[in-house]
Amino acid sequence: MHAHMKPAPMKGKFFTPGVIILTLIALNGLVFLAGRFFFGIGSVTNLNNQYPWGLWIAVDVAAGVALAAGGFTTAALGHVMHREEYHVILRPALLTAMLGYTFVATAVFIDIGRWYFIWHPLIMWNGSSALFEVGICVMIYMSVLYIEFLPMVTERFIGHVTLPGVLSRLNAPLDRLLRFLDRTLERSMFIFIIAGVVLSTLHQSSLGTLMVIAGSKMHPLWQTPVLPLLFLLSAISVGFPMVIFESMIASRAFKQKIEIDVLSRLGGLVAPILGIYLAFKLGDMFIRETFVYLQEFSVESVMWTLEVVLGIVIPLRMFLSRAVLKSPLLLFIASSLVILGVALNRINNFVVAYTPPYAFGSYFPSIGEISVTVGFIALLVLIYRVYVMIFPVISVPEGPATPQTKYAIRGKQ
Amino acid sequence: MKAQDRRSFLKTAAAVGTAAVGMGTATAAAGPKNILSPDRMGVLVDTTVCVGCRNCEHACKTAHDLPTEPLSSYGDRSVFEQMRRPDDTALCVVNEYENPKNADLPYDVKVQCMHCDHPACLSACIVGAFSKEENGAVVWDTDKCIGCRYCMAACPFQIPAFEYHKALDPQIRKCDFCIERTTKGELPACVNICPVEALTYGPRDEVIRIAKQRIRTYGDRYVDHIYGEHEVGGTSWMYMAGRDFKDLGFPKLGQNTAPGVSEAIQHGIFAYFMPPVALYALLGAIMWMTKTRKEEGL
Numbered sequence: 001m002h003a004h005m006k007p008a009p010m011k012g013k014f015f016t017p018g019v020i021i022l023t024l025i026a027l028n029g030l031v032f033l034a035g036r037f038f039f040g041i042g043s044v045t046n047l048n049n050q051y052p053w054g055l056w057i058a059v060d061v062a063a064g065v066a067l068a069a070g071g072f073t074t075a076a077l078g079h080v081m082h083r084e085e086y087h088v089i090l091r092p093a094l095l096t097a098m099l100g101y102t103f104v105a106t107a108v109f110i111d112i113g114r115w116y117f118i119w120h121p122l123i124m125w126n127g128s129s130a131l132f133e134v135g136i137c138v139m140i141y142m143s144v145l146y147i148e149f150l151p152m153v154t155e156r157f158i159g160h161v162t163l164p165g166v167l168s169r170l171n172a173p174l175d176r177l178l179r180f181l182d183r184t185l186e187r188s189m190f191i192f193i194i195a196g197v198v199l200s201t202l203h204q205s206s207l208g209t210l211m212v213i214a215g216s217k218m219h220p221l222w223q224t225p226v227l228p229l230l231f232l233l234s235a236i237s238v239g240f241p242m243v244i245f246e247s248m249i250a251s252r253a254f255k256q257k258i259e260i261d262v263l264s265r266l267g268g269l270v271a272p273i274l275g276i277y278l279a280f281k282l283g284d285m286f287i288r289e290t291f292v293y294l295q296e297f298s299v300e301s302v303m304w305t306l307e308v309v310l311g312i313v314i315p316l317r318m319f320l321s322r323a324v325l326k327s328p329l330l331l332f333i334a335s336s337l338v339i340l341g342v343a344l345n346r347i348n349n350f351v352v353a354y355t356p357p358y359a360f361g362s363y364f365p366s367i368g369e370i371s372v373t374v375g376f377i378a379l380l381v382l383i384y385r386v387y388v389m390i391f392p393v394i395s396v397p398e399g400p401a402t403p404q405t406k407y408a409i410r411g412k413q
Numbered sequence: 414m415k416a417q418d419r420r421s422f423l424k425t426a427a428a429v430g431t432a433a434v435g436m437g438t439a440t441a442a443a444g445p446k447n448i449l450s451p452d453r454m455g456v457l458v459d460t461t462v463c464v465g466c467r468n469c470e471h472a473c474k475t476a477h478d479l480p481t482e483p484l485s486s487y488g489d490r491s492v493f494e495q496m497r498r499p500d501d502t503a504l505c506v507v508n509e510y511e512n513p514k515n516a517d518l519p520y521d522v523k524v525q526c527m528h529c530d531h532p533a534c535l536s537a538c539i540v541g542a543f544s545k546e547e548n549g550a551v552v553w554d555t556d557k558c559i560g561c562r563y564c565m566a567a568c569p570f571q572i573p574a575f576e577y578h579k580a581l582d583p584q585i586r587k588c589d590f591c592i593e594r595t596t597k598g599e600l601p602a603c604v605n606i607c608p609v610e611a612l613t614y615g616p617r618d619e620v621i622r623i624a625k626q627r628i629r630t631y632g633d634r635y636v637d638h639i640y641g642e643h644e645v646g647g648t649s650w651m652y653m654a655g656r657d658f659k660d661l662g663f664p665k666l667g668q669n670t671a672p673g674v675s676e677a678i679q680h681g682i683f684a685y686f687m688p689p690v691a692l693y694a695l696l697g698a699i700m701w702m703t704k705t706r707k708e709e710g711l
């Protein structure tokens with residue numbers, strides 16, 4: 001059943017109707033973004049002194065980091081535990097994580113009032129700050145992700161460096177550089193892979209520590225000292241569903257066959273993790289007896305229920321069923337639900353649960369905030385498309401004519 | 414993996430671990446200035462004495478180069494119809510509440526940063542832009558702040574305010590305990606101007622002693638509670654009141670410090686970098702073992 005799979009750049013036209021729509025959405029976001037940089041954060045967002053953090057922190061940063069967890073979870077599975085059968089998903093997951101974290105870093109850059117000081121945490125340390133730890137880990141991890149991506153660059157361009165005109169003189173040195181990188185990386189990559197997993201567990205959990213300091217300003221349904229653990233567990237549980245989700249979308253977009261064998265085996269790993277997450281979430285609820293807040297009908301109780309039922313309980317039941325694992329459609333739905341659940345959880349933690357002691361109204365994101373967020377997601381999809389069309393990320397069945405050597409050297413210089 | 418590679422694997426892994434531990438010791442030392450001096454100063458706000466003239470608001474703005482209406486306009490008492498909060502345009506404000514014992518003598522409450530003994534803003538700030546000074550003042554450093562607004566999410570009194578409408582150089586604004594004036598030996602501007610001595614400035618211990626004395630002497634005037642003596646581990650600004658503090662707009666807070674739980678978690682995860690290093694070693698071991706098993710299986 002195993003046709004040999006080998007990563008290759010995707011072929012086809014870049015511009016499709018879908019791509020054009022995404023471009024328009026991205027442009028719309030950029031317009032509002034310009035407003036933020038020319039007239040200040042207050043001119044585009046609904047943030048104020050009562051609600052310092054909003055959609056950008058909850059979705060672009062917190063949910064963004066969680067949904068990029070496919071990178072470290074698959075790295076742990078494929079590289080650390082050497083489960084070779086999952087190799088076809090490693091590169092797409094890595095690319096998503098790399099672009100996802102770039103998206104997160106950009107969102108932070110946009111959200112902080114003094115963006116030109118974004119480098120300050122590198123030299124101004126505050127060991128007691130959870131945000132400092134998140135910031136540093138994210139910065140290092142992002143660099144690690146770019147390093148992990150390098151082999152795809154060397155693989156694509158060794159023997160293929162053909163700069164035009166005067167630049168062509170650089171071809172040979174560049175090629176040598178790539179070959180050097182390739183050799184060095186091959187020997188040292190394991191350091192980065194393990195470091196990536198460690199850094200991820202650190203900042204995924206510290207992201208949960210962030211709101212602990214808000215104390216009673218956070219609704220008791222979410223405020224708990226085990227938040228870091230819940231954040232880590234939810235990040236791990238969303239990793240594989242995210243990989244399944246994007247792999248199916250990519251297959252569709254590039255008219256490839258869905259790798260249902262690999263994906264359903266991956267799906268089989270989701271239920272236990274999701275179960276552990278649910279157990280901790282409910283256990284914490286019973287220990288702190290916060291279920292009393294579910295009796296009242298409020299935004300908080302509705303959002304909590306949605307998050308848990310739609311995002312954990314239903315997909316957990318689905319992932320336990322063989323029929324679901326075998327059906328691409330149902331598998332896709334189950335994965336989407338987990339993703340939705342984790343995204344809701346981050347929104348709940350950072351926005352819904354936040355109840356300032358002196359509020360003169362409630363917070364709902366502005367058109368500008370929503371436009372920027374949606375625009376950036378569109379941009380992310382577009383950049384992903386560019387990457388998979390340039391670099392060998394997505395695996396395709398190896399045709400008989402494909403050369404077996406590591407690098408097919410082009411005939412011309 | 415060949416034997417040669419395996420040895421270098423272990424060597425490199427060990428080197429990475431050592432480097433991480435080195436970093437850990439460095440982080441433990443790094444951090445903003447956070448002094449809890451026994452001689453720190455405090456202010457006692459007696460809300461039963463305050464007459465709501467709002468001269469302190471004017472003095473505070475003048476001392477901090479904030480735009481203000483002329484002092485004569487501050488007599489307008491219609492501002493009390495709504496509760497106001499300190500923000501980037503006013504570092505302190507006075508609110509008025511009913512006095513159930515005597516309708517003609519309402520209670521007026523001046524609100525500003527509490528200058529916590531264990532400030533949440535200081536613990537939270539990503540770059541350590543806040544510091545707790547020798548004299549008890551919690552001050553903010555414009556040269557460090559990146560504008561992330563985490564301090565605002567952290568402060569239990571909802572004090573730090575941000576200049577949302579500035580595209581360049583937006584500041585976090587909050588009462589700075591008039592650090593410039595006090596280092597010159599002057600009183601804080603608000604304390605200095607107060608015509609009825611509702612504000613008492615002095616060493617924190619001394620100020621608490623005065624408050625207890627007043628409660629003992631005029632028992633029916635005060636509730637037996639000095640707000641800020643123990644709240645969130647103690648604050649430099651403290652309040653006396655004639656009715657329950659929760660009816661005067663004060664948040665109900667326990668005696669535990671605001672950053673306590675969060676710091677315990679942070680330090681737990683980073684205790685000398687041991688947990689991350691242990692995880693690194695564990696993952697390295699798994700990686701090496703699964704690789705070996707695979708090769709032997711071949």
Ligand code: SF4
Pocket residue numbers: 526527528529532533534535551567568569570571572573587
């Ligand atoms: S009241 Fe808020 S801003 Fe002032 S020192 Fe305490 S935590 Fe910081």
Ligand code: SF4
Pocket residue numbers: 537538539540541542543553557558559560561562563564565585
């Ligand atoms: S806004 Fe400034 S002072 Fe406040 S936490 Fe962020 S960097 Fe620190």
Ligand code: SF4
Pocket residue numbers: 472473474476504505525587588589590591601602603604
């Ligand atoms: S101490 Fe200074 S900054 Fe603080 S409220 Fe009084 S006048 Fe304003």
